[in-house]
Amino acid sequence: MASDLPAAKPAVALNRPMITIAIMLATLMQTLDSTIANVALPHMQGSLSASQDEITWVLTSYIVAAAIATPLTGWLSDRLSVKRLLMFAIGGFTVASALCGLSETLTQIVASRLLQGIFGASLVPLSQSILLDINPREKQGQAMAVWGMGVMVGPILGPTLGGWLTDSYNWRWVFFINLPIGAFALFGVLTFLPSREPKHDTKFDAFGFATLGLAIGALQAMLDRGEQLDWFGSHEIVAEALIASISFAFFIAHTATVGKSSFFKYELLKDRNFATGTFFIFIIGAVMYATRALLPPMLQNLMNYPVATTGLVTAPSGAGTMLAMLLAGRLLKHIDARVMLLTGFVVSAFALWQMMQYTIVLSASNIVWPGVIQGFGLGLVFVPLSTLTFSTLTPTLRADGTATYSLMRNIGSSIGISIVQTLLTRNTQVAHSDLAANVNLFNPIVQPILAMGSRVDVAVLDASITQQAAMIAYLNDFKLMFVATLAVIPLVLLIRPSRTASSESAVHAAMD
Template sequence: MLTVSIMLATLMQTLDSTIANVALPHMQGSLSASQDEITWVLTSYIVAAAIATPLTGWLSDRLSVKRLLTISVAGFTIASACCGLSETLAQIVCSRLLQGVFGAALVPLSQSILLDINPREKQGQAMAIWGMGVMVGPILGPTLGGWLTDSYSWRWVFFINLPIGIMALAGVAAFLPARAPRRGVRFDAFGFATLALAIGALQAMLDRGEQLDWFGSKEIVAEALIASISFAFFIAHTATAGKVSFFKRELLRDPNFAVGTFFIFIVGAVLYATRALVPPMLQNLMSYPVAAAGLVTAPSGAGTMIAMLIAGKLLKRIDSRLMLLAGMLISAFALWQMMHYTIVLSESDIVWPGVVQGFGLGLVFVPLSTLTFSTLTAELRADGTATYSLMRNIGSSIGISIVQTLMTRYTQVSHADLAANITAFNPAVQPLLASGSRMDIAMLDRGITQQAAMIAYLDDFKLMFVATLLVIPLLILIRKPGAYSTDVGAHAAID
């Protein structure tokens, strides 16, 4: 029952990371907001969650895990109700900020609790259950959001959290054991302030960069400078602050955690980014309605769930690194299939590569989570899971920003290359040009733009395919947990 309760909280938070995306046009009309203003509904949530995530470890020590989780679930549920009741843009942006702040701790705390309540031999299965909530939520979010918006109202995108939040809150209150908070926990205000500034500015830059033409915008330049300077101060402070440092340097002394965190950053940047390409491709190039695009992409979540269930069972029998290798190769194969998309696709052409990629991602996620925390002491888990979640989110934000920016540039380049062949000397277009019909010329330009965009999508898929293959050699840096048994015993003795 405790597992069900904390997974409901996790699912609620991960759903909200994508469920509101498809409802933005409806919110824009209802709240009388411009295109630029309505994007702050998404940006405010992302930035607030990113800033608050590193606080999870310190707050869990200061308040206790049960109290922090209870406050987080209750606050997120109330903030969701406020989002649904908002009548102005300012109200919904403030409510989304609160959602991000309260929801930041839900994913890392749920992972930490599952690791704590399960013995080592069952931690693989525990990570499979946790991974389903973390991975399936963002996949199902657009589908569920599209259905709720079309069938009822955009407000139900937020109201759907109320029953889930109430059940999660009741379960946590009833089944999570209470533990006394740690006394004498000091807060490194300067370390947190510099890290929060760096993360907040970076997330805002990544989220708005493509809209504002990146460094052609003064806002993006300012955000980049703030992120760089703040992060430099944070590193210098962490290196010289001793035991009072906000970031626990002991985390980096655990080789598996250090490599696993770096790996999940790369995985987030490479594999999560591809999930951001297919829905807009279907809607913009193939005229799929939002709900239909969600239905043909949702089966990838089924592939992820199946892979996670299998991975949880096989971890006891198969070297986790072999499972990671298999997952990366399967994901690369799915991207290879996507590289051969054309402007005319059947539903099965879209569904099956998505299922294959989802299956590969599931095989990567479970063993990676298990290996990353297999040698980490219990005292460091709350901080470790917060860092792990933060790096995954930053990686995915960077990956999505890169593919979207390259998508725009590839489209422009391809359009110029294709349009260069449209001349009076080309026999294929001479009849169109000779007719002098503006309608014919407009249709020709539309076809060129459509083909140029398709070429850009294929170039992005090719980039992700190559990047996935290049990540695979990093697996040699990950070792079996047994390789560090001596170090773990030494840490336990010291504690």
């Protein structure tokens, strides 16, 4: 994709603040919707007369549709132009949100969520690409800080906002909240974003997209449903794994043989910074979203925190992220981005180490501060990582690059959540078995309880063992993420420092 900046008309002034506000509203709308509906599922289930398994398709349909449609961003931005594609995406996402809120049956809301995923898939990569295009090199760090706040804070604040809307009004407002946001974003893009002529000669690699889309869709479905269906003990999961593997193998073979006409721009992998950065964002997606998936059920199920209180003690991590991103955007002018990246990973690892010390009895501060510290560390990572990843990438590859970057973040989050949830279930069973082995007549501590033969006492004892076993499993998950964070740090050495491209700086200077 060529830059949307009208290079042939340098006299055209860019209203960067208004463009930034418009596209960040669109980004925030999309990222909020990735988690805002989670807490409303029980209310939807009763209203739509759906079973526990059926209602999860409200989440799965959105995730799978967005994953399949994300790789299309680069080709569509060339074919339609970035401005038109962004307008279609915002308008379609807003209309689909209204349809979700008006749905009366499970079929209607799943279909509407599919539309949401399809239209919303390009919002995040397009917003990142536009911010990189409209800002000169020296301001791209601050631009990535603003973009990162929408991407990182949205999923964190989603459950809190969703819980408040559901409790104060009803679950339909989880979707209706997008209508005014979408309207303002669409107006801003229509008014302030410059446009260019689309590339009508861009060819579409249908086979490449079909195989990649099928592989990603099957993988996402497998990861989302695996825990419910006992993974490879289910024929559905086996079938999805085979489809994903075969489709991806066909995609690799196709890409290797057709060369530059492939749907995937293999030139992206030749850029060392981009290749390393996408791997980093994969790990960040896994660690960040896995932590967010673990804390709420731990607090509610093990410590009996109300939903509202859970939202209040987990939300401050978003404040830590915002603070770090604002700070990082300014520090990038004076500090090597790789040093900031290293610092962010160390801070995040320290927060996970603190989480490894959790016990059944925790005060609110024990939850808030590790979350704030982890959020601060992730903020320090996200801004320099985004800047370094695209610092050596040519502007013509940005749309494809940002789409791949967002896709890897989403796949990382899906894999991370699936792994920690699976390990949580299995480690809880293992720990329960180990703890229960010590409950016998030869143990002087429990001997009086067993000797009395009271079923109530035995049930209370079993519940206590289950609680302790679950806590051990949660701590093992935090330890796994701690080790993964430390293990990825040496890869910082593979990233080259950002170099200013004189040709690109000249274009931006002409814009100013």
